Amino acid sequence: MAVTGFVAVWGAPDGGRVTGIWPAGLATGALLLARRRHTARLLLAILVISFGTVWLGGRPWDVALGFALGSTLEALVVARLFTDGREDRPPLRSDDDLLSYFRACAAGGILVAAAGFLTSAVTGWGNPVLVAISVATAHMASNLVLIPFFCRPPNQESIASQSERVIQWATIVVVTPFAFLPTDFPSVVFIAIPVLAWGALRLSPKESLAQLVAVLAFSIFMTTAGFGPFADVPDRYDMPVDIRGVLLALFAITCAIIVVPLMIRVGQQIATARESAAERDIVQRIVDGATGIAIIGTDHDGRVTLFNPGAEKLLGYEASEVLGEHTTMFHTAGAISDKAKELGVRDNFLDVVLEMTKPGGAGTLVRFRRKDGVERTHAMTLSRLVDNRDRTTGYVSTSEDVTDQIDAQRALEEALEAERQAVDRLREVDSVKDAFVSSVSHELRTPMTSILGYLEMLGEGAYGELSPDQNKAVHRVSDNTQRLLGLIDDLLTLSRVDNDGFDYVDRVFDLREAVRAAYGVVSPAWQERPLTVSLHLPEEPVPLLGDRDMIERVTLNLLGNAVKFTPDGGSIYVGLELEGDFAEIAVSDSGIGVPQQEQAQLFNRFFRSTLAQKHAIPGSGLGLSITRAIVEKHGGTISFTSEAGEGTTFRVQLPVVT
The missing domain is CATH 3.30.565.10 (Histidine kinase-like ATPase, C-terminal domain)
Known part of the structure; x- marks a missing residue:
C-alpha cells in the first residue's frame, strides 16, 4: 500500500492538487480481513502510510495530514458498512451483498470528499470543490475495483473453454492499447467495457477481476505517461489539470459497476442451475425408489416414455415391453366408458385424459388392466407437462393400488412437489437468462449509438477539419463501432426469437x-x-x-x-x-x-x-x-x-x- 500510494501521488500531473488514484481499496481490504482487536493498530498504520506517501509525494504537511485523516476514517467507515460489524470475510455473491458493496463505497466517497473539501478550504490548497470531486472519484474507483479481491466471490469455475479464454485475453491485450493510444477521442475508451463484460460473463470471478485490474492499471500507466484520451483533456478544453484524474477515475468506476454485478449474476445463475440439477436427481431417485407406485410418463401423443419399477410391479409388464406403446393398453374399453360417464365427458380416451388433467382430478379412481388380464383399481393422478410457453409436451401419471398403498401416499406427494419445483426452477433460470441478455444488450446499445453520432460529427468536420490520417482513424473507429452495434442488434434479435419471436406484419x-x-x-x-x-x-x-x-x-x-x-x-x-x-x-x-x-x-x-x-x-x-x-x-x-x-x-x- 505504501509503494502504490507513493506512486499514485508521485504520478499525479504537475500542477495538480490531489493525490492521483490513491489505493484506498487496499486500506479498506486490510480492515476487512483483520480481526477486531487489530483495528486500532491498522488504522494507525493506514494514517502513517497515507500521511507519508502524500507528504513525500510533494504535498505540504498540513494537506497531507488532512488527506490522511480522511483516508483513514473512510477505510473504517467503508469496512464497517460493508461487513455490518461482522469479523469474517464478507461475501460478494448476492444482490444484498452487491447493495452493501455499492452503499459502502458511496459512503466512503462522500466522507473523503468532505475531508478533501475541508482540507482545501483550511489550507488554501487548490479549489475546495475540485479537490473534493477529485478525491471522491479516485477513492470510490479504488474501493470499487480492489474490495472484491478481499471478499468471498461467487464460487464457480470458468465456463469458457480454454480456446475462448485465450481469445478473450488476446482481445483484452489488443483492445486496451488501442483504446488508450488515441488522444483525440475520449469515448473510444469504452470499447474495452464490452470485452470486460464478456470476461465477467464467461470467466471465473478471480480471472474477470484480474482483467479489470489489468485494464485499469494499463490505463493509469498510459494516462500518467501522457497517452490516451484523458491525458490532454485539460489542455484541449482549458480545464484544471486534476480533471484528468477525475475522468480516469470515472472510467474505472464505470468498468467496476459493470464487471462486478455481471460476475455476481452469473454466479447466481450457475448456483440456481446446480440446485435444479440436484432436484432433478432427487426426483429420479424418488421415482426409481417408489416401487409401490406406478409412475408412467408419456409424450404428447400418449406413447409411453417412462415406466418405473413400481409400474412394473403393479401392472406386471417389463419396461421394455411397453416403451413406445400407447397407454390404452392398460385399460379396458369398459373402464374408459365408466370413467367418461363419471366425469361427464364423451366416451373417448382423449376426452377422459383431458378432463383428468384439470384441477381437482388428483387421486381419482381408475381401473388398470395388468398383463395377466386382471383389473385393479388405482388411485391415479394425471399431470400435463408443459414448456415455458405453456404448450403440452407430455403427461405423467402416478397411481397406486388402493388396497395396499396408503402408506406410500406421502412419497407420491413428495415426488409430485419436487417435480413441479424442478420444472419451475428450470423455467425461472431460462427466463432470467433471456431477460439478462436482453437487458445488457439494450444498455450497451445506447452508448454505442452515442459514439457513432459523435464519430459522424467528427468525420463531417463539426469540430474542425481533420487531417487525412485523422479521417482514416475516425473511419476505422466508426467501422469497429458499427460491428459492435451489429453484434448488439444480433443479440437483441436472438432474444426476441427465444421469447416471443419476431414482431412483424404480413x-x-x-x-x-x-x-x-x-x-x-x-x-x-x-x-x-x-x-x-x-x-x-x-x-x-x-x-x-x-x-x-x-x-x-x-x-x-x-x-x-x-x-x-x-x-x-x-x-x-x-x-x-x-x-x-x-x-x-x-x-x-x-x-x-x-x-x-x-x-x-x-x-x-x-x-x-x-x-x-x-x-x-x-x-x-x-x-x-x-x-x-x-x-x-x-x-x-x-x-x-x-x-x-x-x-x-x-x-x-x-x-x-x-
Missing part, C-alpha cells in the same frame, strides 16, 4: 425490391476492392407475403458474408429466380468456403469456421442462425453447398403469392 411486397435494397446497402463494402459482383433480377415482380425488412436482412446477411469471406480478385453472384410457387434467392461466392467436417455446425449460434479464424475475418457467428430463423418464420428453407478454398453458395426458397 404484407405483400415485391421481393426484387428487398434484394435490390440489400444489394445497395452492402455495395460500399466492395466498391474499393477488386471484386466482381453481379446482380440478376427477373423482369416481372415477385410478390411475397411477409416482412420486407426481415427478408432484406436475410439478403444482407448472406451478401455481407460473401463479401467478407471472398478475397480480392474473387467474384460474387446474387440472383433471384421464380420456380413454380417458390422464389429462390441465390448468393454464391468464390471465397474461402467451409470445411466439410464443419458444415453441420454452420447454422449454430456463435459458430465460426476454422478458416474464418485463420484468416482473422471478423464476425459474431450469429448472422446465419438469425437468417435461418427468419426464413423458417416465413415458411421457407435455406440450404448451401461449399468446398474449402472454392467458395460457397446459399439458396433461400420462399413461398410466393399466387
